[in-house]
Amino acid sequence: xxxxxxxxxxxxxxxxxxxxxxxxxxxxxxxxxxxxxxxxxxxxxxxxxxxxxxxxxxxxxxxxxxxxxxxxxxxxxxxxxxxxxxxxxxxxxxxxxxxxxxxxxxxxxxxxxxxxxxxxxxxxxxxxxxxxxxxxxxxxxxxxxxxxxxxxxxxxxxxxxxxxxxxxxxxxxxxxxxxxxxxxxxxxxxxxxxxxxxxxxxxxxxxxxxxxxxxxxxxxxxxxxxxxxxxxxxxxxxxxxxxxxxxxxxxxxxxxxxxxxxxxxxxxxxxxxxxxxxxxxxxxxxxxxxxxxxxxxxxxx
Amino acid sequence: xxxxxxxxxxxxxxxxxxxxxxxxxxxxxxxxxxxxxxxxxxxxxxxxxxxxxxxxxxxxxxxxxxxxxxxxxxxxxxxxxxxxxxxxxxxxxxxxxxxxxxxxxxxxxxxxxxxxxxxxxxxxxxxxxxxxxxxxxxxxxxxxxxxxxxxxxxxxxxxxxxxxxxxxxxxxxxxxxxxxxxxxxxxxxxxxxxxxxxxxxxxxxxxxxxxxxxxxxxxxxxxxxxxxxxxxxxxxxxxxxxxxxxxxxxxxxxxxxxxxxxxxxxxxxxxxxxxxxxxxxxxxxxxxxxxxxxxxxxxxxxxxxxxxxxxxxxxxx
Numbered sequence: 001x002x003x004x005x006x007x008x009x010x011x012x013x014x015x016x017x018x019x020x021x022x023x024x025x026x027x028x029x030x031x032x033x034x035x036x037x038x039x040x041x042x043x044x045x046x047x048x049x050x051x052x053x054x055x056x057x058x059x060x061x062x063x064x065x066x067x068x069x070x071x072x073x074x075x076x077x078x079x080x081x082x083x084x085x086x087x088x089x090x091x092x093x094x095x096x097x098x099x100x101x102x103x104x105x106x107x108x109x110x111x112x113x114x115x116x117x118x119x120x121x122x123x124x125x126x127x128x129x130x131x132x133x134x135x136x137x138x139x140x141x142x143x144x145x146x147x148x149x150x151x152x153x154x155x156x157x158x159x160x161x162x163x164x165x166x167x168x169x170x171x172x173x174x175x176x177x178x179x180x181x182x183x184x185x186x187x188x189x190x191x192x193x194x195x196x197x198x199x200x201x202x203x204x205x206x207x208x209x210x211x212x213x214x215x216x217x218x219x220x221x222x223x224x225x226x227x228x229x230x231x232x233x234x235x236x237x238x239x240x241x242x243x244x245x246x247x248x249x250x251x252x253x254x255x256x257x258x259x260x261x262x263x264x265x266x267x268x269x270x271x272x273x274x275x276x277x278x279x280x281x282x283x284x285x286x287x288x289x290x291x292x293x294x295x296x297x298x299x300x301x
Numbered sequence: 302x303x304x305x306x307x308x309x310x311x312x313x314x315x316x317x318x319x320x321x322x323x324x325x326x327x328x329x330x331x332x333x334x335x336x337x338x339x340x341x342x343x344x345x346x347x348x349x350x351x352x353x354x355x356x357x358x359x360x361x362x363x364x365x366x367x368x369x370x371x372x373x374x375x376x377x378x379x380x381x382x383x384x385x386x387x388x389x390x391x392x393x394x395x396x397x398x399x400x401x402x403x404x405x406x407x408x409x410x411x412x413x414x415x416x417x418x419x420x421x422x423x424x425x426x427x428x429x430x431x432x433x434x435x436x437x438x439x440x441x442x443x444x445x446x447x448x449x450x451x452x453x454x455x456x457x458x459x460x461x462x463x464x465x466x467x468x469x470x471x472x473x474x475x476x477x478x479x480x481x482x483x484x485x486x487x488x489x490x491x492x493x494x495x496x497x498x499x500x501x502x503x504x505x506x507x508x509x510x511x512x513x514x515x516x517x518x519x520x521x522x523x524x525x526x527x528x529x530x531x532x533x534x535x536x537x538x539x540x541x542x543x544x545x546x547x548x549x550x551x552x553x554x555x556x557x558x559x560x561x562x563x564x565x566x567x568x569x570x571x572x573x574x575x576x577x578x579x580x581x582x583x584x585x586x587x588x589x590x591x592x593x594x595x596x597x598x599x600x601x602x603x604x605x606x607x608x609x610x611x612x613x614x615x616x617x618x
Contacts, residue, residue, distance in 0.1 A: 243599065295598060
């Protein structure tokens with residue numbers, strides 16, 4: 001919630017208030033890139049070394065970029081850099097990041113506040129830790145729209161209920177009045193996604209957002225993200241340690257290891273003609289030990 | 302083993318019938334077929350673990366709820382069973398019941414031909430101490446005492462079983478070799494090992510008493526690719542050596558590479574059992590279909606987004 005709570009009262013242009021339920025087919029969303037990373041290096045000033053060394057990709061509306069790597073590979077730091085929330089003594093020391101055409105190095109704290117939630121938003125692995133345990137979840141979603149869109153109490157409540165329906169929480173009225181401890185991990189992650197999309201962002205970063213969940217719940221959350229992408233043209237960055245999670249959802253894949261991108265390209269290409277040994281290891285694991293052993297291989301692209 | 306598999310497929314048929322009675326023991330034909338499973342086999346081998354009509358409740362009085370309902374399973378020597386279930390399915394309770402760690406309300410459990418259902422606490426302790434059944438947790442820190450060196454952890458179960466110190470020390474080295482770890486780790490504490498090394502030590506410790514049956518609860522979920530493959534390779538060797546394995550996981554994908562058979566638990570009930578390839582290629586129960594269709598795959602998923610949505614609606618998930 002940190003990235004969503006800062007005070008501002010700038011209503012985003014054309015907030016997709018009816019985004020959720022409306023099943024109207026969104027026009028094929030394309031356009032100029034929303035998020036551009038160019039040869040980004042992230043330095044740990046305390047340790048005196050570059051932790052991330054050269055990450056670059058372009059994300060256009062309705063598209064999904066996936067980042068795969070083990071813990072410590074630099075994928076989360078890359079996301080945090082794009083959100084302007086690097087931990088203390090980490091900095092982008094080479095390369096550039098642009099959100100919707102604006103180089104983030106030039107942003108003032110005030111501009112960052114306007115951007116977060118309204119243009120770029122995120123969900124992370126442990127949803128419970130982003131919610132206040134002593135405030136009902138409905139009120140926590142409503143707070144985001146009150147702060148970001150300047151809605152009144154009543155309107156904010158309605159909007160919160162709409163958003164909760166949009167993320168397919170079964171009984172929004174009931175969940176609205178519940179505390180985080182009363183909800184399952186999958187429901188909490190939906191609440192977090194509802195809060196993250198509350199101010200109608202155009203980019204959503206999902207950093208290991210389904211890692212702690214059961215397989216069927218993980219699929220539900222991934223399906224929900226795919227739905228949102230199709231209905232609203234939301235652009236996604238999906239970060240996972242599991243190549244298969246990324247393969248299901250992404251147009252382009254980056255494979256990271258020790259802070260470097262060891263392989264990058266369209267998902268089909270990376271899966272069919274992996275060039276780096278590490279990518280081959282990830283693919284082999286699935287093909288020798290996973291479900292892929294028993295299922296028909298994907299048709300050539 | 303093939304006969305056993307066929308037989309388990311036969312039990313599936315019973316499970317699939319809509320409106321089939323809940324308790325197998327109330328259904329003579331089904332019960333007969335289940336009981337015949339090992340006997341009908343040409344091999345004289347009896348199952349290492351035979352569980353029949355197992356029922357477990359948690360809580361008292363008004364809070365009492367059924368965690369396992371009429372679970373019937375056999376596992377033969379050298380067979381690997383993948384027990385699949387999500388949060389709250391009762392899969393860990395099943396393992397705990399087999400170890401005598403929870404109260405069983407109905408049904409029977411036989412370990413290595415011995416009916417252990419009516420055991421008292423002392424008999425259970427004696428059985429566990431003999432080490433015929435061993436258990437490995439997801440988090441190796443729970444299987445290993447943080448204050449014991451690797452060597453002490455490995456020799457302790459042997460010393461308890463009456464082995465002399467020198468023989469036990471030699472065995473500790475063999476065990477490390479078996480899980481492909483260097484001997485210099487013997488003097489380390491669990492906290493000084495990587496996650497993958499710790500899990501391999503936990504497996505080595507479980508093997509110290511030469512168990513006939515090894516229960517593994519999410520043994521690879523916390524590990525990265527390379528370490529996952531290491532553990533799976535070790536499990537395959539154990540299977541080849543004739544150990545019966547129960548590989549418990551929420552993820553069908555993680556057991557697909559090592560299991561002979563899978564059993565799917567849903568809300569405390571066994572909804573499907575069968576050879577792993579059959580269950581993955583042609584799942585019969587809607588929950589199994591959702592499980593297979595939800596597992597992330599590199600290639601074409603087993604179910605489309607709309608198929609998954611329909612299955613969820615059907616199961617009221």
